[in-house]
Amino acid sequence: MKITGTGSALPEKVVTNDMLAGFLDTSDSWITSRTGIRTRHLLSTETLTDLALKAANAAIASSGVQPEDIDYLICSNVANSYVSPSLGSILLAPLGLCCPTFDLNGACAGLVYSLDIADSFLKTGRAKNILIVAAEEPSRFCNWHERETSVLFGDGAAALVVTEGEGFKDFLLTADTHTEVLYYKRSLEETPYDRLDEKTEPLVMNGREVFRLAVTSCIDDIDKILEKNNMSGHDIDLYLLHQANFRIIESIRQHLEQPREKFPTNMQNYGNTSSASIGILIDELSRTGQLKDGATLLLSAFGGGFVTGAAILKWSQINY
Ligand code: COA
Secondary structure (H helix, E strand, O other): OEEEEEEEEOOOEEEEHHHHHOOOOOOHHHHHHHHOOOEEEEOOOOOHHHHHHHHHHHHHHHHOOOHHHOOEEEEEOOOOOOOOOOHHHHHHHHHOOOOOEEEEOOHHHHHHHHHHHHHHHHHOOOOOEEEEEEEEOHHHHOOOOOHHHHOOEOOEEEEEEEEOOOOEEEEEEEEOOOOOOEEEEOOOOOEOOEOOOOOOEEEEEOHHHHHHHHHHHHHHHHHHHHHHOOOOHHHOOEEEEOOOOHHHHHHHHHHHOOOHHHOOOOHHHHOEOOOHHHHHHHHHHHHOOOOOOOOEEEEEEEEOOOEEEEEEEEOOOOOO
């Protein structure tokens, strides 16, 4: 499988750390030094569907594939205002697609999970051209009176078109049983037989524990996937890691003893956009010529659950 088209979209509204300090007991220096995040884009006038469509149309246009030739749509999304239909179903008609679709909730690792599934669909001949859309609005899960979580996230969407070709070399997915460190609960309707005792609860996060799990599990995944492919950290040209916190990326980089230039980041501009983060990074680097033809990339992501995913691929240049 190889990536033949990329796209991304962000909300217009840019929110700085100083703007947050206007209503939260926080500061630009605390957020910047603990996370690396300086601004984030938050949905205000647009919807998540608008972002997803913009990213998807850009990815389709850059791939050169016609919408009618896309035969599967995988949509990575943790939650949006619809439980049903899926976000993928909502996107089909405006994109001019007529193909099977489903939403996948792999938390912040959802894009790597989607790529792994797309790879197996291509290998079994189930599809030829697959559109993957990762669209997330994590800002809607947070309690905006709580400084521990709300400063971390941003909204955004990314899309990739994948097709048969020489690109992805290997995947490694994991799932652990740490559901208590990061969760967001929605309430269901009451029935005559089951009253609702619990209310909807905004995102709950044990930040220190998530930090620890993120670093240890990503290092474990990266070490394992490199070893499995008889590679060392030096064989990777760029590490595209989930953009949650600069310090998490730094800890992983120091373990791998690799130079900082190999770890591009954009969380300083967008915050943590959940499963969209690596896709947005790929789109930006590719469009600005920073992904060289033949470069070896390593993707690694982690998220609530606790799930993680890593992949190694050789990049083929896309002409925009
Ligand atoms: N502004 C100012 N102070 C804040 C704050 C904020 N936004 N958020 C927390 N604090 C305070 C805490 O209340 C605590 O105060 P105390 O010492 O008086 O109790 C202090 O800062 C230190 O808190 P701590 O939790 O130890 O900070 P930290 O260095 O671990 O950084 C996170 C906190 C959340 C930035 C960090 O743990 C993290 O990034 N974790 C991973 C989160 C993540 O990636 N989640 C998404 C996963 S997909």
